[in-house]
Amino acid sequence: MDYNSLVKPSYIKKIMDEYQFRFKKRFGQNFLVDKNILDKIVDSAELTAQHYVVEIGTGLGTLSLALAQVCAKVVTFEIDRDLAIIFREKHSKDNIVLVEEDALKADWKQVLQANGWSSQPVSLVANLPYYVTTPLVMKALEGDLDFEQIVVMVQKEVAERMLAEPGTKDYGILSLAVQYYATPTVVTQAPASVFMPAPEVDSTVVKLTPIKRETDLPAEDLFAVIRAAFSQRRKTLRNCLSSLCRQWGITNQQLLAVFAELDIEPTIRGEVLSLTQYQELTKRLLNLRISS
Numbered sequence: 001m002d003y004n005s006l007v008k009p010s011y012i013k014k015i016m017d018e019y020q021f022r023f024k025k026r027f028g029q030n031f032l033v034d035k036n037i038l039d040k041i042v043d044s045a046e047l048t049a050q051h052y053v054v055e056i057g058t059g060l061g062t063l064s065l066a067l068a069q070v071c072a073k074v075v076t077f078e079i080d081r082d083l084a085i086i087f088r089e090k091h092s093k094d095n096i097v098l099v100e101e102d103a104l105k106a107d108w109k110q111v112l113q114a115n116g117w118s119s120q121p122v123s124l125v126a127n128l129p130y131y132v133t134t135p136l137v138m139k140a141l142e143g144d145l146d147f148e149q150i151v152v153m154v155q156k157e158v159a160e161r162m163l164a165e166p167g168t169k170d171y172g173i174l175s176l177a178v179q180y181y182a183t184p185t186v187v188t189q190a191p192a193s194v195f196m197p198a199p200e201v202d203s204t205v206v207k208l209t210p211i212k213r214e215t216d217l218p219a220e221d222l223f224a225v226i227r228a229a230f231s232q233r234r235k236t237l238r239n240c241l242s243s244l245c246r247q248w249g250i251t252n253q254q255l256l257a258v259f260a261e262l263d264i265e266p267t268i269r270g271e272v273l274s275l276t277q278y279q280e281l282t283k284r285l286l287n288l289r290i291s292s
């Protein structure tokens with residue numbers, strides 16, 4: 001099957017009639033029907049014939065088939081049995097493995113290994129189901145697979161939060177989490193009209209290039225500080241951090257001294273600090289925790 005046919009709404013309608021298939025909104029089923037955007041997604045992933053690709057949400061297999069043309073193997077997760085049946089009967093290909101599982105629960109590494117992967121380069125490419133965007137992206141960033149690239153279609157507002165700079169309205173925990181683990185860039189914008197059915201929101205394809213961090217600062221502690229700093233948006237940084245500091249045995253005076261050393265005004269709000277400032281702040285708080 002040529003993936004070019006799969007971006008045609010007339011073909012999708014025909015398949016839907018043949019299988020009596022109805023879109024399931026709860027699974028975020030919006031199929032891509034724009035070849036230009038499809039090609040941009042595939043090109044931006046920079047795949048070679050050695051690459052393995054993890055895809056989340058096979059749908060009818062549009063993106064899977066396009067990816068399979070340029071990489072060694074696509075391992076694609078699909079939660080909806082009805083779609084898995086259609087894919088297997090109509091669109092399957094030798095180098096595509098459809099795994100009928102919830103991608104959030106699945107052990108991606110184990111599934112890859114069971115399908116011949118050992119140390120080949122691996123990337124994640126997906127037109128994501130939006131109801132689980134953040135947990136899936138965080139699983140990809142924090143997990144035990146060293147993805148070379150992560151290229152995902154997400155809701156436009158989510159992309160804005162991923163790319164946001166300190167001090168802007170979109171800046172928050174998601175921006176810091178994504179920017180800690182990766183360098184995010186925009187591949188292309190995708191209006192609602194490039195999907196069938198059209199969703200209520202516009203979309204953006206983002207490319208997250210993972211960063212290898214050589215640091216002894218545990219991510220868990222860094223994000224404990226970040227979460228505390230954003231826990232109450234209207235409170236000052238000092239107030240937001242006070243309960244975590246108590247937990248870590250750090251006094252108010254010590255916290256104020258750390259702020260002074262880092263040239264941070266205690267009355268500012270958490271959303272103006274950069275990732276580097278959060279890293280410095282956490283380092284110093286941990287020194288106090290350890291020595292207390």
Ligand code: SAM
Pocket residue numbers: 027028029030031032056057058059060061062063064077078079080083101102103104127128129130132
């Ligand atoms: N890849 C296809 C395309 O580009 O047209 C379909 C993309 S559609 C936005 C998202 C797909 O993810 C749907 O097929 C949906 O059934 C599937 N899906 C939803 N939740 C999932 C989950 N937790 N695990 C795996 N697949 C899921």
